[in-house]
Amino acid sequence: xxxxxxxxxxxxxxxxxxxxxETRDLLSAIxxxxxxxYFCGIIYLLLGAPDxxxxxxxxxxxxxxxxIRATIRRDLTTIEEERDFFGLVSTFALIFVFFIxxxxxxxxxxxxxxxxxxxxxxxxxxxYLMMGLKETGAGNIVSSVILDYRGYDTLGExxxxxxxxxxxxxxxRVYARKRGKK
Amino acid sequence: xxxxxxxxxxxxxxxGVCCKKNVVKIILGLWIxxxxxxxxxxxxxxxxxxxxxxxxxEMDVIEFYKKAVDPLPQAMVLTxxxxxxxxxALMVTVAIRLYQRYGTFDITEMKKLKG
Numbered sequence: 576x577x578x579x580x581x582x583x584x585x586x587x588x589x590x591x592x593x594x595x596x597e598t599r600d601l602l603s604a605i606x607x608x609x610x611x612x613y614f615c616g617i618i619y620l621l622l623g624a625p626d627x628x629x630x631x632x633x634x635x636x637x638x639x640x641x642x643i644r645a646t647i648r649r650d651l652t653t654i655e656e657e658r659d660f661f662g663l664v665s666t667f668a669l670i671f672v673f674f675i676x677x678x679x680x681x682x683x684x685x686x687x688x689x690x691x692x693x694x695x696x697x698x699x700x701x702x703y704l705m706m707g708l709k710e711t712g713a714g715n716i717v718s719s720v721i722l723d724y725r726g727y728d729t730l731g732e733x734x735x736x737x738x739x740x741x742x743x744x745x746x747x748r749v750y751a752r753k754r755g756k757k
Numbered sequence: 758x759x760x761x762x763x764x765x766x767x768x769x770x771x772x773g774v775c776c777k778k779n780v781v782k783i784i785l786g787l788w789i790x791x792x793x794x795x796x797x798x799x800x801x802x803x804x805x806x807x808x809x810x811x812x813x814x815e816m817d818v819i820e821f822y823k824k825a826v827d828p829l830p831q832a833m834v835l836t837x838x839x840x841x842x843x844x845x846a847l848m849v850t851v852a853i854r855l856y857q858r859y860g861t862f863d864i865t866e867m868k869k870l871k872g
Binding site for chain 2: 578581582585586588589592593595596601604605608611612615618619622623624625626627630631634637638641642644645646663666669670673674677678681684687688689690691692693699700701703704705707708714715716717720721725728729732735736738739740742743746747
């Protein structure tokens with residue numbers, strides 16, 4: 576049952592992304608990507624990941640604001656013609672090769688509904704689920720993983736976020752500092 | 758079957774990155790690829806009839822362990838989504854600077870570094 580619901584939502588996501596990539600107007604393209612992210616959040620909710628669903632919704636709104644900042648008051652001329660023939664052919668060859676290797680890799684995955692930690696007794700998720708409440712005192716195992724077991728990972732995430740925002744601010748600065756002058 | 762649909766979504770994003778000429782469309786293609794990769798990782802951790810990995814008071818640990826979905830991909834994807842937002846902000850900034858420099862979003866017009 577849940578597979579059918581997720582499949583339908585994924586088909587909607589695929590349709591939305593095709594519309595987003597193929598529409599002429601840039602503003603429409605940006606607005607067309609927002610439902611894709613919302614469907615993604617609904618699928619997270621169905622898959623038992625409410626934390627990620629909340630994060631996805633917030634990130635979706637923020638990304639819409641950022642992307643509209645890129646296109647508002649710009650000259651929204653449509654770029655119609657595609658790349659030259661050789662580039663197009665090589666691109667489709669690349670996508671085809673990627674498709675073949677991906678299909679080959681998909682055959683070796685465990686079937687949907689059996690996560691890999693149930694097949695492997697030494698996987699770290701077993702310990703997180705069994706001992707998480709006792710060791711960290713958090714009922715939500717996801718927050719006990721990101722804030723306690725893998726706290727350095729979250730520190731690295733904060734570092735990357737800080738660095739990227741710093742880079743964005745450095746690039747957006749209007750007046751470059753003049754060398755040798757005060 | 759769901760894995761295949763997710764993979765098709767990734768391929769659509771790859772098509773957008775490789776074939777489009779507009780910088781904003783390329784950014785949107787990368788963003789679609791990110792959706793599909795995050796979704797694929799969460800799909801791998803799903804257990805049939807699973808419950809979210811949040812323990813309530815009246816729940817036994819053994820019973821919780823038998824029913825909960827995998828918490829580790831969820832924690833990693835939570836990190837990945839937030840990093841994706843930072844990278845998106847950086848890419849949009851680069852696109853804005855390119856527009857100010859060249860007056861267009863078309864990547865075939867940007868030939869200053871062509872060699």
